[in-house]
Amino acid sequence: MFLFQPNSRIKPSPFLEAAILDGLKMANVYNRMIMPTSYGDPEGEYWRLINGVSQWDVGVERQVQLKGKDAAKLAQILVTRDLSRCEVGQGKYVAICDHRGTIFNDPILLKLADDLFWLSIADSDVELWARAIAAERGLDVEICEPDVSPMAIQGPKAEDVVAHVVGNWVRELKYFWFRECEIEGIPVAIQRSGWSKQGGFEIYLKDAQFGTRLWNIFKEAGKPWDIGPGAPATPERVESGLVSVGGDTDDETNPFEIRMEKYIDLHVPDDTIGIQALRQIKVEGFRRHQLGIILEGDTPAPLGVHREDIVASGKKIGMLTNCVWSYRLKANIGFALVDRAVPVGAQVEVLRQAGRSNGRLVEMPFL
Template sequence: MTELKRTPLYEEHLGAKAKLIDFGGWEMPVQYAGVIEEHHTVRNKAGLFDVSHMGEVNVTGKDALPYVQNLITNDVKRIQDGQILYSPMCYPDGGIVDDLLVYRYDSEHFFIVVNASNTDKDYAWMQEQAGSYEVQVENVSSQYAQLALQGPLAEQILQRITSVDLAEIKYYWFKHGEIDGVPSLISRTGYTGEDGFEIYIAPDKASWLWQKILEEGSSEGVKPIGLGARDTLRFEARLPLYGNELGPDISPLEAGIGFFVKLGKEKFIGKEALEAQKAEGIPRKLVGLEVIERGIARSHYSLQKNGEEVGYVTSGSFSPTLNKNIALGLIRADLAELGSTLDVIIRGKAVKVQITATPFYKREKMK
């Protein structure tokens, strides 16, 4: 049996009596106090996540810009130095290798953050695509720990322990500075649908900063948050998860993230396949679902119309914010009409679901 990897914060999780699970080969906290309580902490106050399992790749060199431009579907030329771009990265057939964040330092230096379980696969793919480009592609994941402070109180709490003016960091921008004396890369990003920051630091500083943020935010009710609430938070905000809404057999157009596919670019891997799919008609569509009878629609449950299978659930759970059972489903595009109903098969029984608008939750104000 392969030994699970651990983040630099493993001892902190043990001390907080977290329930630990295998997540993509990492021993990670799924919950501390409980998923619903942790979910509400982030929506109403602020919560601290250990996301040190995420992968980081540095791309440097004379051809870094054209290399990254070819690698991803989004247009990295349209962002400025200090800005961050979300993008799918596709195979030639239009399937998704991964979705990632591209931090632009300048035209010769990009910092790319990838999903934890995909790090090795993504890095190999990126190296393979280097070809004749004059670039250095380096997996620097071991050099970073990553914390995420998310929620409406995130800025005011973090501001008390940093000289960086956090109000100046706009959504999807980043800065370097110190937090309580710890050199940090601070970005206004996250995976919860709330305002907040993701902080990249040296692994040996992770426990110090983790404790400091929890101590600083204790009067406002800041708590450590596990992967369980991270999933319900991202799901309510309709943020896709690789392996659920995204994968090698799903195109970004089907997954509803076509906005991040810039077909007007001269070239990128997967462009021809995605152009063809758009021209011929996108066969499947990701839709929001509300379960209108009793039951929870779980990932990979079958979706049917008049007894015929028409798709499957990609994510589904009880929504703590909305107090109802909701899901996302990938279904035949011709059936994706708001208000229409389908059946989800739960333990052999057909349960009625209704197609509904997404995101299920959207915060009021975005910086």
């Protein structure tokens, strides 16, 4: 049984009641909200995502809305990717950095109108950051957290399920593009996106009172494809090389170090926060890079509360930022943030809580 007592600090998503009724067993806190992480069968939930279709409560992916005459200007100041050609109905994966070029959020930006943007954020307070920057620069823009909550439908059969609900037009959506519509009178935006590499969509509910109803619409529609509940806390994201900013990064990590160089446009305006630092880092070179690691052993040994040091020849060269058991590789795998001089293929040791463990550094994605 999953028990949760709402309070003003930790809030439920509109889908939490439905998730509990579907057997939710474990959850975490993300963006000051409850994020489902397991329904009691982690391996079954994993294979459902890999082979079928999985339904996720990801209402914790809060939106920061920028609206007004200077909304587009503020959006470009906040993100280090060129938005000059971004069209209405288009989304982009972006980095938000501080003035040092340190990344602290990697949202999906959605352009709903020339004067209206959403930032679908990871786990940090972008709304306060945006408010401070807008006030500091005297911009004419309203900033708020709108009544918008995503639900994800992920897996190789996700497209069939979503098309069954809203029509075959969703099959034509390009990655990160979206379209606003209604589902049985419920206002939503549907985007081809999601925190997996198995394909799928995020359904942005625009009225929280319909959370359980919307969940059940997709649950019923997905029965022919054996839909079931799941969460983005599976080995799939590690196998696929998907970064968790805040988990796989520290207070000095820049986007170049975590394989995000293609999402950084160094030609954006000089007033884009962090861009001048990133230009300098590009010239001077970054000191670390992110690689995969495969550990020896045939027993699942996930990462504990703390990151673990990685050493080579008796010298610390970096840290293990996550570790999970891969059901397909039959090994413990994770992300290593290590000195840039350390090459792919290097044999290393990880100072694990249970003792030293040997490992090998590899390119990502693992699969």
